Structures are given as C-alpha cells and as structure tokens.
Amino acid sequence: MGLFSSNRAVWLGLILAFAAIPLIPGIPDFWITLWDYIGLYSLVAIGLVLLTGVGGMTSFGQAAFCGFGAYTTAVLTSQFGFSPWLTLPFSLATTGLAAFLLGLVTVRLSGHFLPLGTIAWGISIYYLFGNIEVLGRYDGISGLPPFTFFGHSLIDARAIFYLIWLCVLLAVILSLNLLDSRMGRAVRALRGGSQAAESFGVNIPRVKLVVFVYAALLAGLSGWLYAHMQRAVSPSPFGINAGIEYLLMAVLGGSGYVLGGVLGATIVIVLKDHLQNILPKLIGADGNFETIVFGILMVAVLQLSRNGLWPLVQRLLPKPAEKTVDESAPALALRTMPERGALLLEVAKARKQFGGLVAVNDVSFAVKAGEIVGLIGPNGAGKSTTFNLLTGVLAATSGSIRYRGEDIAGLKAEAIAARGIARTFQHVKLVGSMSLLENVAIGAHLRSGAGVLGSMLRLDRTDEARLLREAARQLTRVGLGAHLHKPAASLALGQQRIAEIARALCLDPALLLLDEPAAGLRFAEKQQLAELLSQLRSEGMSVLLVEHDMDFVMKLTNHLVVLDFGEKIAEGSPAEISVNPVVLEAYLGGVE
Ligand code: ADP
Ligand code: MG
Secondary structure (H helix, E strand, O other), X not given: XXXXXXXXXXXXXXXXXXXXXXXXXXXXHHHHHHHHHHHHHHHHHHHHHHHHHHOOOOOOOHHHHHHHHHHHHHHHHHHHOOOHHHHHHXXXXXXXXXXXXXXXXXXXXXXXXXXXXXXXXXXXXXHHHHHOHHHOHHHOEEOOOOOEEOOEEOOOHHHHHHHHHHHHHHHHHHHHHHHOOHHHHHHHHOOXXXXXXXXXXXXXXXXXXXXXXXXXXXXXXXXXXXXXXXXXXXXXXXXXXXXXXXXXXXXXXXXXXXXXXHHHHHHHHHHHHHHHHHHHHHHOOOOOOHHHHHHHHHHHHHHHOOOOOHHHXXXXXXXXXXXXXXXXXXXXXOOOOOOOOOEEEEEEEEEEEEOOEEEEEEEEEEEEOOOEEEEEOOOOOOHHHHHHHHOOOOOOOEXXXXXXXXXXXXXXXXXXXXXXXXXXXOOOOOOOOOEHHXXXXXXXXXXOOOOHHHHHOOOOHHXXXXXXXXXXXXXXXXXXXXXXXXXXXXXXXXXXXXXHHHHHHOOOOOEEEXXXXXXXXXXXXXXXXXXXHHHHHHOOOEEXXXXXXXXXXXXXXXXXXXXXXXXXXXXXXXXXXXOXXXXXXXXXXXXX
C-alpha cells in the first residue's frame, strides 16, 4: 500500500489542482512552458534519486541518456518517416542498451571512481553526438514533427503539458512501487554497505545494474519528449553541464525521496530562469553565471541538509502510512533440515592470509546438526575472519569447507546463503533509515522471486505480504515485535544485534553464525537470548557462536573450539575447556 486511503484523497486533490494550472485564465504561456521543462527535468531527477540518493551511485552522466532517447526518435522521425509515438520503444531500447553496456563497466567501480567514470563517458558521448554525420554534428537535427493527438498537434505548451506530466506521474508511481518491494529493499540496502545484503543472497552487481538502467530509461523518456517538444535536437543539452544540473536537482530536492526529484527540478529551473535574467545585469557581462550559484548551492545543501529540501515539504503533507503486516498471508515454504546429529559443517585446514598476516591458520573443526558450537578466543584470534570464510565474504587461501556434504569453499556469498547459512555481524550492518521490519525482510530475500517489473506493476503483493509476515514473525520471536516500524538506527545497539538474528532467521537457515550477539545486552536480555538459542536448538537449528561472555558460552554450548592468533589451540566440551591450561594461559596472557 503505497498511499494511504485518506492520503489518497489529498494526493488526488493536489494532482487535480496541478492539472488545472494551464486552464487558469490569463496564465502566461511562458509559465506553462516553464512547467513543461520542469516535468522533463523531473523525469531525469527521479531516476537520479533512485540511482544516487537511494542506491548511492553518483552519476554526472544522466544527460547523455536523454541524448540517446532524443536522437533515436529524431533520426527515426526525420529520416525514416516514423510517427513520434511509434519511436518510444526504440528510444527506450537504445537508451536501455547504452545504459546496460555503460552500466556493466561503471557500476562495478567503487568509491569516487564511479562518479569519475560517469564524467568520462558523459563527456565522451557529448562529443560522439557532435561528430556523427547522420546526427547532424554540432548543428543537430531540426524540423522534427510534433506529437499529434486525434488530429491535434501538441505544439502548444499547454497541450504537451499533460503528456509530460502524465509521464512524470507514471514515473513517480512506478518508482515508489519499486522502492516498496523486495527489489526496492535490495536497492536501499546498497547504501548501508552491501555486505549484509550480499550475505542474504542479494545479487549486488545485478541490483546496481537494474537501478542504473531504470534511471537511464527515465532519462531516455525525457529525451524522447524533449525532442518533439523542441522539435529539434543538438548535442548541447546532453553534455556534462546538464548532467551536473540534474545531479543538483536530485541532491537539492532530497536525494532519498522520489518526489524530491520533482521538487529539485522545480527549484533549479525556476532559479535558473531568474538568475539568467538577473546575474548578467548585476555583473555587467554575459555568461552562464548561474552555474557558479548552483555550485555554491550544491555544497551548501550537502553541508546543511544531507537529505535535501523534500523532508521540509513532507512535513506539510499527510504522513505516509506504515507498512501493514498481513497476519493471514500464507507462511513461506521451509527448507528440509538435516537430521539431528548428522555432520553439518566440516572445516578442514582452512587458511586465510592477509599479506604476511595469517589470520586463520589451518583451522579444522566440525559442527553437527542440532548443536551449538562456541568459537572463542581473544580479540584478533581470527573468529570473525573464520565467519567470513564460511559465508563466502572472503575466499579462503587454502583448505576446504564442506557443508551438508558439499564443498562450499569457492562459492559466492549469495550461493552460500541460498544453501542455508545465515549470519549476524560483529559490527551491526542494518540500514539505519529503514524500518526494522524492512531490514529484517531482506533476510527473506531468497524466499521470493518477485522481480523488478512485477514490483513496479504491483503484481508482487501476495509474495510481499508473505515476506513481511515472516519478518514480523521473526522479530516478534526475538522479542522486538513492538518496534517493527521504527527506523533501525533508533534502537539500542544491543537490540540491533538481536534484530540481526531475526534477519538471519528469515533466511530459514540450517546453520546460524552469530558474531558476538550478546555484546551490549543487559543481563535480562542475555537470558532471553540464551533461551531463544536453546529453543532454536531444540527445533533442530545448528549454531556457531562467537561470544566473549564466558558465562553465556559455557551454559549454552555443546562444544567449544578455541582460537588464538589464528590457530586452534584447543577443542572440547565446555567443562574440559574451562580447565584446559593452554586455554587459561591464552586468556590470562591475552586481553581478558
Ligand atoms: P576476531 O574476530 O577473533 O577478533 P578477526 O578475525 O577480526 O579476529 O581478525 C583476525 C586478524 O586478522 C586480526 O589481526 C585482524 O587485524 C586481521 N584482519 C581481519 N580482517 C582483515 C582484513 N580484511 N585485512 C587485513 N587484516 C585483517
Ligand atoms: Mg571478531
């Protein structure tokens, strides 16, 4: 449910009021034209909101994708006699293909290399448009036909207004739907460090590529509209300057909010219009001085309000509804669990070297189904690194890891998650701004197949209800049922750790890896956690537990493996380990 029913009336009212703007008697054409441009820019900015604001991938090159959309229709209509309406699929296909190819090389870049990459191709494509003969070089192509509608040409600014804003409305709805889905959660998780999402089976490169192409398609749509509104195309609107303006719109409006894109486009276009009139008079020379103001504005917004201006506007609007959990949604299918006592995990001579440092030194141990095995040792002993080897976050330097009879040592994190190994992180990895419910639902990512298109068209609702119900059920089970809709960041760190357990349980794991789950918990909370873990064990779950609280570990575990400086120094029952002289020496000599 994207919009709440009483909200719906408000939104419908706002949309109708907006649709009436061109009908206001005496409103100058000039104003309508300005709104047309705002609509065109909004489409691109909405894409950037998803790409940059939500997905964390900064692109300076979006204008180039408008170019692909615009030039495709320009060539087809002017040289092949197509009607403008018929070229839309071609414009989108060229844009999508270009985005797919550029995306393949771009989205894998990390850190500041990604924006730099977009600048590089953003500039190249501008020169490409300007140097191709059939595209009219720097003069471009002119004399394009306008859109026609039942014999009427949409030449008038008022007529095309409705076409443009209908596209904007659709883009807003599809984008909101996408964000509010299984794939949308995956996109939002890109920001919170994608490692957690990866450990629950999210295919990160694919998700990045999907948002990248989606954002480009919106830009391509904008370019297609632009070509027939202007009835001419040339390279200049598709260069890097325009790319920077689009980015400014997304950042200024509110980089995490779909409607922030529209707000940003409105502010930038109106401001640009005024500045272009005022600044040359003030300065006494001609030039694009507004660019300077925009640069200052961008830095100021980034300094003062990271989330842009949309949150300020949002306060005036009805509050979006909380997600509802449908208790009657059918439960998700369950994995067949290994038989109690069967050999579940068998680590043999696992080794991990970081340069000269041997973090895990030929360690061997096993976990049987239905056991809680403790992996203990002083800080830096190699416990978390062992978890990373088991879950495919890191590749082992050598050694084998067999799980349910299969060697999983070379598999990717996603593939290992699919086989039923779920984990929590020593350093909590939740998306702070996302609700606990949605964070935990990421754990169930692999238990549904809802795709991008289905989500945008709301065909995923039954699946989505099942995922959310599962997330709510696991949160309630770990004792966080009262906090479903709170942003993860608003909870105490100890509770966030517990939420990570709920997320791991959403995978329906056969093996649960818990990295210091009791750290930061109060006494009563630790007792609850211990109860939960022994209950899980009684249901057949196997747990590998890293924990410093010895009381907690000794009471709960069936078996202990002790690491020190990467090596296994002892192994045995809790009673044996508690009197083992080598272990005592390691602990007394260590930090504990
Ligand atoms: P534990 O979880 O037992 O406290 P870790 O597995 O986190 O220990 O770390 C074991 C050793 O490996 C430490 O010396 C740590 O500094 C080192 N280490 C862990 N991860 C990396 C990494 N990505 N690169 C280099 N060294 C690392
Ligand atoms: Mg650790």
